[in-house]
Amino acid sequence: MIADWIDFALITIGGATAFVCLFDGTRRIGAYGMNGRAGLMAGLAVAFYVVHGSFAYWKYLDLTDTLSMRQHRPASAQTARGSAKDLSPERKESENVARARRVFWESGSLEPYLDRLNEKKLFHPSQGDIRRREFLVANQAQLEYAARESFTEALLWLVTGLLAVLFGYGFSREKIPVPASPAAAGDAPGS
Numbered sequence: 001m002i003a004d005w006i007d008f009a010l011i012t013i014g015g016a017t018a019f020v021c022l023f024d025g026t027r028r029i030g031a032y033g034m035n036g037r038a039g040l041m042a043g044l045a046v047a048f049y050v051v052h053g054s055f056a057y058w059k060y061l062d063l064t065d066t067l068s069m070r071q072h073r074p075a076s077a078q079t080a081r082g083s084a085k086d087l088s089p090e091r092k093e094s095e096n097v098a099r100a101r102r103v104f105w106e107s108g109s110l111e112p113y114l115d116r117l118n119e120k121k122l123f124h125p126s127q128g129d130i131r132r133r134e135f136l137v138a139n140q141a142q143l144e145y146a147a148r149e150s151f152t153e154a155l156l157w158l159v160t161g162l163l164a165v166l167f168g169y170g171f172s173r174e175k176i177p178v179p180a181s182p183a184a185a186g187d188a189p190g191s
Contacts (some may be wrong), residue, residue, distance in 0.1 A: 013046060015160070021045040021173075022164035030172025046161070050090050056150050063147035070140065089116035098124065107160030 006008070009183025032038070087095070096113035100123035103111045112120045 011052070015052070015157075018048040019160060019164045022049070022161060023168040026165050028171045030169050031174075045164070046078060049157050049161040051116060053161070056154035060150035062142050062148055063143055063150060066134025067140070067143055070143075071166040092116065101125070101129055105136060105153060108133060108137075121154060 018064075021041045022045035025038045025045060028035070029042060093116040094115065096115075099111040100111045102110035103109060104123060104125050110123050110125070112122050115121050
């Protein structure tokens with residue numbers, strides 16, 4: 001999904017320009033040797049590819065770190081707790097229900113809790129709890145999709161840059177026409 005059309009157009013035009021510059025710079029370097037213009041053209045194009053590819057890969061690493069922190073978050077240790085003697089029975093029940101609710105939000109499993117009479121009851125989520133769980137699952141899926149998209153973008157920049165270099169080098173191996181010498185032009189039959 002493209003959020004900003006101007007950004008998309010600039011990256012597309014910049015990417016196409018970088019591809020052509022890298023291709024032609026590599027072709028000129030391969031055919032005629034290193035010179036200032038060809039080196040500058042290829043160097044700027046490589047810099048463009050490195051910056052955009054590195055940014056996409058950095059974004060991928062950041063998103064995967066975020067995902068791993070969310071997945072490795074310690075689950076609530078104990079849903080049914082009845083050991084705190086200094087708490088009122090209502091307070092114990094509300095803490096146990098809150099703990100069971102957190103487990104449901106994080107994992108989607110229904111956990112038992114101890115009520116005020118120390119009886120085990122199964123947690124029954126409300127509509128708000130279900131909406132919160134759906135929001136967390138949707139957010140997780142969006143993060144996973146964005147991470148895959150960023151990794152694909154980084155690979156795209158790498159592959160496109162390598163293709164430009166390979167095509168430029170391949171075209172540099174083509175036979176170069178020999179320029180006519182001025183002496184041979186004077187001996188031409190029509191002079």
